[in-house]
Amino acid sequence: MTNTIQTAVVGVTGYAGAELARLLLHHPRLKGAPPVFAGRVDAKDEARGGIPLAEIHPQLACSDTKNLKLEPFSWELLFSRGVQVLFLATPHEQSRKWVPEALARGLRVIDLSGAWRLNESANRVIYNFEDEGAELAAKTQAQAVYGMPELHRAQIAGARLVANPGCYATSIILALKPLVAAGLVDLNHGIVADSKSGVSGAGKAPTAKTHFMYAADNLSAYGLFTHRHTGELLEQIGVDQSQIVFTPHLLPIPRGILSTIYVRFSSKQTVDSISQIYREFFAESPMVRLHNKTLPQIQHVVHTNYADIGFQLASDCRRAVIVSCLDNLLKGASSQAVQNLNVIEDWPEAEGLE
Amino acid sequence: MTNTIQTAVVGVTGYAGAELARLLLHHPRLKGAPPVFAGRVDAKDEARGGIPLAEIHPQLACSDTKNLKLEPFSWELLFSRGVQVLFLATPHEQSRKWVPEALARGLRVIDLSGAWRLNESANRVIYNFEDEGAELAAKTQAQAVYGMPELHRAQIAGARLVANPGCYATSIILALKPLVAAGLVDLNHGIVADSKSGVSGAGKAPTAKTHFMYAADNLSAYGLFTHRHTGELLEQIGVDQSQIVFTPHLLPIPRGILSTIYVRFSSKQTVDSISQIYREFFAESPMVRLHNKTLPQIQHVVHTNYADIGFQLASDCRRAVIVSCLDNLLKGASSQAVQNLNVIEDWPEAEGLE
Amino acid sequence: MTNTIQTAVVGVTGYAGAELARLLLHHPRLKGAPPVFAGRVDAKDEARGGIPLAEIHPQLACSDTKNLKLEPFSWELLFSRGVQVLFLATPHEQSRKWVPEALARGLRVIDLSGAWRLNESANRVIYNFEDEGAELAAKTQAQAVYGMPELHRAQIAGARLVANPGCYATSIILALKPLVAAGLVDLNHGIVADSKSGVSGAGKAPTAKTHFMYAADNLSAYGLFTHRHTGELLEQIGVDQSQIVFTPHLLPIPRGILSTIYVRFSSKQTVDSISQIYREFFAESPMVRLHNKTLPQIQHVVHTNYADIGFQLASDCRRAVIVSCLDNLLKGASSQAVQNLNVIEDWPEAEGLE
Amino acid sequence: MTNTIQTAVVGVTGYAGAELARLLLHHPRLKGAPPVFAGRVDAKDEARGGIPLAEIHPQLACSDTKNLKLEPFSWELLFSRGVQVLFLATPHEQSRKWVPEALARGLRVIDLSGAWRLNESANRVIYNFEDEGAELAAKTQAQAVYGMPELHRAQIAGARLVANPGCYATSIILALKPLVAAGLVDLNHGIVADSKSGVSGAGKAPTAKTHFMYAADNLSAYGLFTHRHTGELLEQIGVDQSQIVFTPHLLPIPRGILSTIYVRFSSKQTVDSISQIYREFFAESPMVRLHNKTLPQIQHVVHTNYADIGFQLASDCRRAVIVSCLDNLLKGASSQAVQNLNVIEDWPEAEGLE
DSSP: OTTOOOEEEEOTTSHHHHHHHHHHHHOGGGTTOOOEEEEOOOHHHHHTTSEEHHHHOGGGOSGGGTTOEEEEOOHHHHHHTTOOEEEEOSOHHHHHHHHHHHHHTTOEEEEOSSTTOOOSHHHHGGGTOOSTTHHHHHHHHHHEEEOOHHHHHHHHHTOSEEEOOOHHHHHHHHHHHHHHHTTOBOGGGOEEEEEEEOGGGGOSSOOTTTBHHHHTTOOEEOSTTTOTTHHHHIIIIIOOGGGEEEEEEEOSSSSOEEEEEEEEBSSOOOHHHHHHHHHHHTTTOTTEEEOSSSOOOHHHHTTSSOEEEEEEEOTTSSEEEEEEEEOTTIIIIIHHHHHHHHHHHTOOTTTTTO | OTTOOOEEEEOTTSHHHHHHHHHHHHOGGGTTOOOEEEEOOOHHHHHTTSEEHHHHOGGGOSGGGTTOEEEEOOHHHHHHTTOOEEEEOSOHHHHHHHHHHHHHTTOEEEEOSSTTOOOSHHHHGGGTOOSTTHHHHHHHHHHEEEOOHHHHHHHHHTOSEEEOOOHHHHHHHHHHHHHHHTTOBOGGGOEEEEEEEOGGGGOSSOOTTTBHHHHTTOOEEOSTTTOTTHHHHIIIIIOOGGGEEEEEEEOSSSSOEEEEEEEEBSSOOOHHHHHHHHHHHTTTOTTEEEOSSSOOOHHHHTTSSOEEEEEEEOTTSSEEEEEEEEOTTIIIIIHHHHHHHHHHTTOOTTTTTO | OTTOOOEEEEOTTSHHHHHHHHHHHHOGGGTTOOOEEEEOOOHHHHHTTSEEHHHHOGGGOSGGGTTOEEEEOOHHHHHHTTOOEEEEOSOHHHHHHHHHHHHHTTOEEEEOSSTTOOOSHHHHGGGTOOSTTHHHHHHHHHHEEEOOHHHHHHHHHTOSEEEOOOHHHHHHHHHHHHHHHTTOBOGGGOEEEEEEEOGGGGOSSOOTTTBHHHHTTOOEEOSTTTOTTHHHHIIIIIOOGGGEEEEEEEOSSSSOEEEEEEEEBSSOOOHHHHHHHHHHHTTTOTTEEEOSSSOOOHHHHTTSSOEEEEEEEOTTSSEEEEEEEEOTTIIIIIHHHHHHHHHHHTOOTTTTTO | OTTOOOEEEEOTTSHHHHHHHHHHHHOGGGTTOOOEEEEOOOHHHHHTTSEEHHHHOGGGOSGGGTTOEEEEOOHHHHHHTTOOEEEEOSOHHHHHHHHHHHHHTTOEEEEOSSTTOOOSHHHHGGGTOOSTTHHHHHHHHHHEEEOOHHHHHHHHHTOSEEEOOOHHHHHHHHHHHHHHHTTOBOGGGOEEEEEEEOGGGGOSSOOTTTBHHHHTTOOEEOSTTTOTTHHHHIIIIIOOGGGEEEEEEEOSSSSOEEEEEEEEBSSOOOHHHHHHHHHHHTTTOTTEEEOSSSOOOHHHHTTSSOEEEEEEEOTTSSEEEEEEEEOTTIIIIIHHHHHHHHHHTTOOTTTTTO
């Protein structure tokens, strides 16, 4: 295919990285052009040219991946392979450092970390942006587009730096933005977003909280009033701190997010009036599935690339509960990154994702 | 012990019934007086005098239970054994029919179903109270006390009929009642109670929703704006339908409830002012554990008889998130029933429960 | 594509049926020719032309499935659509009745039930083959080929009736056949196959054993010495009842099988000698992945179409433990069915499965 | 009670330690004499006199534990409190060092680690017994009794050092010892013990293998032919390496072990002949429950102190599969330790355990 491009992935060893690798390897427009996988590799593995992908993720072993390796990262490696688009599935500290250099070297970047998602410096405190390098950071941030095609399709198409959204944030913004943008929501009344996520959202590092004995048969709330995705909610939905409360919980399942969102309307609504707003907002958005009368569940979305949204209206026609579900590793991370790639390359937005 | 009394349990085959059996069998005041277990038994089992308890619940097999059986129910059986207190762990339809007769025969009843929890007929629609027998029902209801010792200790002590609270309701009422009673909560702003329960709450009948493949690796919201525990919330907390939204979810775990509750205060509060209210409210309540700075999790309460409550105050001092946890089969059902027995018998409230 | 064929699936409502639908819908050779889904449909759904696939399996909702329905079954329906290959993901009683008719009507059949897997009538007792119709059954059975391409590729290619193997049987036969066929295994010593399966293997019907409360946090052995897959093991591996013990267990997970298999060799072996036998046996088999030094786990195979095999040799070089894993709904059912389709149609064996 | 003794626990922070604390706190003979909890404590916690037990294990918070703390360990602390029996729920390296000193200071020790379980030095290699201190180690080992009351009741009664058995080993030895001791088992044919354990058996340290994402929805075999419990099996059952294969697996559940054990008999047996042997062997053993016709499951034993054993005989009357279950933290660790205490103190063996 003439429009094949060369991609690279840094951070393939993580959970989102593994899914990103799988999606890019099966993407119809990237047939015959597997991503370059690059990252930190110890001396022993460097001596053998890197670590076979099938050793890192045995589930990915197949004839197509037989010769693929995680190779020692260097900018030279990327250029020698003709990489045009770089995916970073790395911690935000690393993205903070690498993105300016990647841009300077002419690469497009789709960054899955939180480093470049926030426009307002007050919100960015959470990512510990130090004073040093503030000028470069500001310049870089100015190039970043928040990578949610349902909201920013046009800007993403031309972006050099796409800041791929947070998983919780995606589930909540997609559910709320249409209603808030249409002016339906009584913001003074306060929105509640009660979210629940599987353990993969906590990353691959073994910690007390990712121990099976902590997470299994349990549910715990955390990060009350302070979770780092809050800034994305405020900026993208267009509300302030006093107008929304967001509480994440750790579910005893590997993957999936369900957000239960409580809103009050400024005036009486009907099921149809609300449905209509959602339908229009997502008319061109193939990765959002609207439920009609039913409510989505986590089972409907895990291992899919969709965000599912449903709602129930109270009998007083003034209050609604919205339920929004997605797979945190896919629409909440890697498949949204591929969706952004599709938008950038002007391919069909759902290409390789259905 | 001179104050031993004779109890009976109808409904021992269910999950709450099994826990109730375990608690009564180990209760220090009931040593040597195991409950009579009575219920429906088929002809074959009737011929062998009932079904050995250890066959129904192999985990309960021990030297103390060797000779215990689920015997064919009859009022005569209860009287021949000198039963004084009858526990009903039965569906509400059955409790509706049996309780008036039990009271007429002079038994005290602790009913774990929803049949007699609601004072206002509007709320009781959910339990399909038919017109026939309305007079008897009203008369029976008039004798019922809502069996939450933390709220109604004195009335329970003298009650002939204790309506043991619902599991969700217990977790929410205990968290909200102290704050609402103290006048702190801005009720016009609306309370949100987002609750999550393990599968045992759905009962033992195999259904599409209790199938492992439905519940595992999943989370689903259900009963939005219509769950049958809503009436208990309204009556016991003292709010109306427009002031609270309650959404239950089905967690992929066997047992445990966590309720995340969102309130807005009429005036600014401090962590200390709120803590103080909780401490005073529960000063005499051994089965409620207040968390100080930390938040409870489901793991802290499963297989215990406690309700755990913690909270976090927003930096604006006007909003708080309260987290309330309990084991739905224990403090949410059977151990609360035993706690009610303790209150009735004037034994220490936590006897046999710590 | 000129070689597109028309398929139909009966039994899409089950777990294996859902996966079969997904695989056929994404199969590159079947682009634009979605399967006909047919089955029992009640009057109300019949009136609206069937049940939308996305209602039955919300996770399958996408633009490609928008117009697909489960339609009321009739042979006429199949013929009017030009169906050539019929997949039956139905109980064995139903397959027993339908397969002779389908064959008589000129359809090729890939049957996922156990109805036609067994050549020896002694082994078939388990499927309650009644006396009536014995002649037709014998005639039908004579046309059946056991649908494991790794063993019977050539016969499958020309078969009118493919009896798709059982999930447990697949995991055990693939692990044992190469070693037994090579004459390595001391059969008099006895083989032990200790297998563990996720709950989806027990089917979609809600029963006491598929209740979340039974399966979760549990492990149970069942069907000792009598499981219905035993006959397949005996016939396909070539051993008799006294030479193998097979014990299935119910794992508290949705899907995946791991079989731990214990063998004793007639003579001393090396890791290399055993590896060599496996490599040669599976040289042309793309759906079997051999582990080298490591052992497969269920996580490596769920949501993949592979069977993974690894082993460990004892220091006495006379005993080995073989570990064999697969996804019971995929290589243990639906993806093996698609693999058989590929063989029949002379397409690459792994087409649509990697 | 006049026969109350003073106990101490080192290692209360772990999973088995928490259960041991719970059991000792509720033991009827230890009323009013809670254990001393001692261990490593950092400077900050030392300054406040230790860490409140309810902070370490919130589920243990109750009126009885309000004033209990994990105190900084010192031998002086133990003596000042009059400790007579010391429980070590510590890694074997620590037990190796501390036990000789504890014995020298006149304490009785019940050690839950593997340090002192093995009589034959060849088997002890696994615990890295260094050369230095070999003499003291040998002298200490000579005093150790393998703490399985069902096998060594008399010796435990007078022991200064009880080596509490391993969890896997307990489940297998209890199932096999009666049959092997009775001479029924054809040892030349080889025994297979296929065991599956919940994650708590892997300890509290967060590692790649205890990560929720590794363990959940998974099953993996490990330690093939080399697991450290093998030595206990050989010594206690009385077999050699060539006569048994033991394979442990990691189950995706918090707790519980199920061992599926395959034996061949030297001569034909009946269900009654085997049952009779088990019944006689365990006639005086209250913590073993024999299943009659049914098979035990993990659900029957978790949160109980029992080992459950059942079996199925093949129709050839020469082979049997035995299923043995226990809670790895209870009968596989802490409740067996309390059972040993009961034997030492000449209290009823099941005291505080039913």
